[in-house]
Amino acid sequence: MIVALLNQKGGVGKTTLALHLAGRWAREGKRTIVIDADPQGSALDWSEQRAREGLPRLFGVIGLPRDTLHREAPEIARDADHVVIDGPPRVAALMRSALLAADVALVPAQPSPFDGWASSEMLRLIDEARIFRPELLARFVLNRCATGTVIARETAQALASHEPPVLASRIGQRVIFADAARSGRLVSETVNGAVAAREIAALAAELERLA
Template identity: 55%
Template sequence: MIIGLLNQKGGVGKTTLAVNLAAELAGTGARVLLLDADPQGSSLDWAAAREGEPLFSVVGLPRATIHKEIGALGRDYDHIIIDGPPRVTDLARSAIMASDMVLIPVQPSPYDVWAAAEVVKLIEEAGVYKDNLKAAFVVNRKIANTAIGRDVGEALAGYPLPTLEASITQRVIFAEAAARGQAVRELDPRGPAAKEVAAVATELLEQNP
């Protein structure tokens, strides 16, 4: 499965979710490739901060030819996670066309909900050429026990895409793990953050058997 994480608004936690999803899938014994298509190279920075054996492969490919090169790059992998660019560009279009599933991380903020319109438009355009393309929102960096955290799902209902049942809560452990080039499942395997990431991964696998 090829999962592309995209949102034209920066700061939504796209890279954090990408590396932790990759780690979760790798933890099942799957061969996983994390493709860093963001010119900022945040996933590559995460990999560089890591000491010890890598959990999965990380490759930088911030070019608008991902959909043409993904076949050769992904030949030896069970899953590919694409950490997409933060802007609507030809690079973003290529990442979408390369994906089986596009996951759109959205923070519980009106600005994030409004900004999602651009990515939804790109997905609809790509669907003309790739009719089996799937897409969904995932609520990320949710603030626990707040009204806005609960209401974001209703706000996203205005778009023609589903929202995953699983969501990710804002937790300090995500930043702590990132600083070490680790995943939350390594720092606290049975903690709430690791369980939330696992729930997102499980839901994605169920939707894309």
């Protein structure tokens, strides 16, 4: 399965979700590769920090911020159970290529009307990609979600009948994600990351059922 995390809006947590999904699947014994398609290279930076900390390698991270991604990712996927693409913000050509490579397009969004409005361009790109890849699945995932807030509940309700719909799994707004990233770790490798790790596990399982 090739999962592309895409949203032209920056700061929605694409890299965090990409790395944690890959880490979850790797710990389940699945061969997993992350493709860093963001020219900023945040996933590669995380991988390098992990190596500096002397932590074991869980999965490979490949830098591939090119609009030939739709040709190269399927070749990479031949040697993996799952490929996770960490997409770029605001680079339409790269996002189009990632969509043409993906089995599932996952659009992280925070529970905010601003994120909803900013997603309109992403949805247009998904519609375009489906002309060539009608089997492409697309879903929103609520990320950095403050539990129990009115806006989170209203956003989930608004997206329930939306196309693409929102996944049942949600990822909370937790400082532990940033703390773990600074040392090249995943939340499952930290002392206080159990709740966050369970949310990631639920998201990974839902994506596998979907695909």
